[in-house]
Amino acid sequence: MSNQISVGDASPGCQKVDPILVADNVSRQFGGLTAVDVAHVEIPRGKITALIGPNGAGKTTLFNLLTGFDKPTTGTWTFEGKNLAGVASYKVARLGMIRTFQLTKSLSMLSVIENMRLGAQKQAGERFLAALIRPLWRAAENRITEQAEELLKRFKLDAKRDDFAASLSGGQRKLLEMARALMAEPKLVMLDEPMAGVNPALTQSLLDHIKDLKSNGTTVLFVEHDMHMVRHISDWVIVMAEGRIVAEGPPAQVMKDQAVIDAYLGAHADIDLGTVSIKIAKDDN
Amino acid sequence: MDWSLVFGNAAAELISPTTAAYALAAIGLAVHFGYTGLLNFGQAAFMAIGAYGFAVSVLNFGLSFWQAIAVSMILSVLFALILGIPTLRLRSDYLAIVTIAAAEILRYVVSTTSLKDLTGGSSGLSGFATEFYAINPFPTGNYLFWPFDVTEKELWVRVFGWSIVALATILVLLMMRSPWGRVVKGIREDEDAVRSLGKNVYAYKMQSLILGGALGTLAGIVFVLPRAVQPGNYVTGLTFFIWTIMLLGGAATVFGPIVGSMIFWVLLSLTEGVLQGLVNMGVITFLSTDQIGPVRFILIGLGLMALVVFRPQGIFGNKKELQFNV
């Protein structure tokens, strides 16, 4: 089956027409356990790619490796053609590849607006000596604040602007973390379970935000368990199981893939996967 | 028993140079711990670097007052680098271990007999403040009013010490209200989050260590101007007093450490004077005069425990911003 994303047919590790991120032989072992063992994967530029797979499949570990938060046992990868293996996490972020965390990392004792401002790049006032000379950074600060307020409004957090992030609910923190990541205007944003814990009333608007990102040219890679969301917004789906990529393709095609159904319904089915498999069944009806 | 003397002595601590020095060291520690989350248990070493760096520069190398301060600051930066380079990439407890050990090593080194010509060994150093008092702008005489009445020399060291405290306060306030301050506060909360936003966390922690350490070094200089340098002053206990003062006032505040230092010294003086008086009058019979010193620290310790229970954010702290959540 042909599509505009892969070169030729979709298959695990297939080549993309325009990849933004290309990884080779990336593996990570924890003692005897191989958490990640990816022979080859390419993330298509300007698309929304979902990374799915049962719990413990190695999705978060792969995120950690690609963003420099963990060191791989083997492997190399490039982002926009630049080699990223061994590059410090903060430099990865500066190159325009920003990730969020599965366990939210909102900075609890900073206000919501300060959390947001922290996401901005190129604020001269973040330099040690320049910090003392306000005129050097005041204009940038005003611009950043405006940008932050706009994002907060979009994420329906504007009423919380001056509250400590600690006072937000779990779902609101997820939203804040995503909004904060967007402050950096990333080229590739990697969201680790962005919907987990988010109020269902907000999920639809969150889906719209993610689609907006795409229309603004941002590439999105996200981990998600909610098959409905995956089906609804992703252009491409990559399936991991036991550290490997077992299937890839457009959502409708992947959902029918025997390897995917096996991965979810196989030996690793647990409570979390139960809900997922039910959803797959429902969607197929 | 002259109670007005007891209270007068206690009140005089409000503006004493020692209070200024401890306040300065505690502001430095607030930069480390309160704002950046760094566990520095070696603030006494930064103070020792100020004291010895200044005194040795003047006495052994004939440097001027300002040159000696500059040398101390350079040594302070080097010391921060030595502490920070191996530890700031690791978990926060490593800095704690290394700073406490480095402070003890430094104290043993300066008190060793083989360095007697340089550091004075266990007897320390004196006579290094001549130029400081020579540049005293205040003519001979008595200044201020009871209980703060001082000579021109005492006034000069107070004006100098508290001016530095004022400058340090402004500096830290400006830094913490800037985007730089936002980054270090973010690091205190969760350094991985800050890293994921493209900030070089290691560099920020180093800058914070250097800044707070430099304030500790200035504190060391202010501390020795009115007295001799003695290695016995730079024990780990000094570091813990600075911690006490910082937590007392509020760790993530700038004015907190100043007020914390005032309260600390006034209380020490007051408890000593009152206990002394009560023992002399025969009201307290279960203590001897030489037990009074230790007993006041027990009282201060109890006070701090009460603070932790009833006001964990310190006197000035915002309850939400910082508690004892190490």
Ligand SMILES: Nc1ncnc2c1ncn2[C@@H]1O[C@H](COP(=O)(O)OP(=O)(O)O)[C@@H](O)[C@H]1O
């Ligand atoms: N720091 C670690 N130490 C040991 N094992 C780990 C560590 N991190 C992850 N793992 C293991 O690696 C596997 C993959 O985990 P993870 O990447 O979190 O999966 P996912 O995000 O797909 O649910 C799991 O078996 C997990 O227990």
Ligand SMILES: [Mg+2]
């Ligand atoms: Mg995960």
